[in-house]
Amino acid sequence: MTVADNRALIERWYRALAENDFDTIYDMHDDDVIYNMLGNTPVSGRIYGKEACCNGMIGQKLLEKMVPGQIQFAKEWKIVAAECDRVVGLMIGGGPTKNGENYDQTYCEIFTIREGKIVELHAFLDTVLVEQCLFNNPLAERETPCPDPFQIN
Numbered sequence: 001m002t003v004a005d006n007r008a009l010i011e012r013w014y015r016a017l018a019e020n021d022f023d024t025i026y027d028m029h030d031d032d033v034i035y036n037m038l039g040n041t042p043v044s045g046r047i048y049g050k051e052a053c054c055n056g057m058i059g060q061k062l063l064e065k066m067v068p069g070q071i072q073f074a075k076e077w078k079i080v081a082a083e084c085d086r087v088v089g090l091m092i093g094g095g096p097t098k099n100g101e102n103y104d105q106t107y108c109e110i111f112t113i114r115e116g117k118i119v120e121l122h123a124f125l126d127t128v129l130v131e132q133c134l135f136n137n138p139l140a141e142r143e144t145p146c147p148d149p150f151q152i153n
Contacts, residue, residue, distance in 0.1 A: 001085075001113065001114075001115065001116055003082050003083060003084065004082075005116070006082060006085060006086075006087050006111075006113045007079055007082040007087055009028065009087075009113055009116065009118070010079060010082075010087040010089055010111055010113075011079065012024070012028070013025065013028055013089075013111075013118070014074045014077040014089065014091060015074070016028070017073040017074035017077075017091070017093065018072070018073065018074035018075070018077075018093075020071060020072075020073070022054070022058070022059070022063075025054065025058075026050065026054045026055075028117065028118055029050045029053065029054060029117060029118050030050065030114065030115075030117035030118060030119045031049065031050050032048070032049060032050075032119070033048075033049065033050050033053050033117075033118055033119055033120065033121070034046060034047065034048055034053075034119070034120045034121070035047040035053045035057060035120075035121050035123065036120070036121065036122045036123065037057070037123050037125075038122075038123060038124045038125060038127060039125075039127035039130070040127070041127050041130045041131055041135065042061060042130075042134075042135055043057055043061045043062065043130060043134070044127070053121075061134075062134065065097050065098060065099075065103075065133075065134045065135075066094075066095055066096070066097055066098070066103065067095060067096045067097065067098060070095045070096050071094070071095040072093060072094070072095050073091070073093035073094065074091050074093045075092050075093045075094075075104075076091070076092045076093075077089060077090065077091040077092070077093075078090055085112055085113050085114060086110060086111065086112055086113070087110075087111045087113065088108070088109070088110050088111075089107075089108075089109050089111070090106070090107070090108055090109075091106070091107045091109065092104065092105070092106050092107075093105065093107070094133075097133050097134060099133070099136055101132060101133035102133070103129065103133035103134060105125055105126060105129055105130075106125065106126065107123055107124065107125050108123075108124040108125075109121060109122065109123050109124075110122040
């Protein structure tokens with residue numbers, strides 16, 4: 001696969017998300033895909049396999065929390081980099097949740113592609129929004145900010 005082929009695959013991914021075409025998205029994954037979800041939320045961690053990633057994490061932990069027919073993932077998206085077997089994209093998407101919150105999330109996603117299939121995804125997103133909108137956890141107490149890891153003493 002060329003870099004252009006990999007970029008085209010992820011462009012199809014975002015178009016399928018925009019159309020809520022989850023069958024196409026499922027087919028774009030390798031059977032042994034790995035998702036790496038940022039943070040310490042109920043959807044965070046390292047998830048193994050197409051079934052667990054697509055139907056478990058996306059289907060059960062995300063889509064079941066959303067109002068059917070009003071979900072619009074990939075409202076806006078763009079590819080920001082493509083090199084070798086990796087493609088990086090930014091996306092805004094979501095919609096109303098069953099608990100009355102509005103889940104409009106911004107994602108930065110790093111895809112690894114082999115033989116025309118997504119084999120790994122790293123997703124960076126607002127974990128406070130996940131907790132509040134999807135899991136009814138308003139995080140009333142502010143988290144302690146971490147020290148600046150780039151500060152040189």
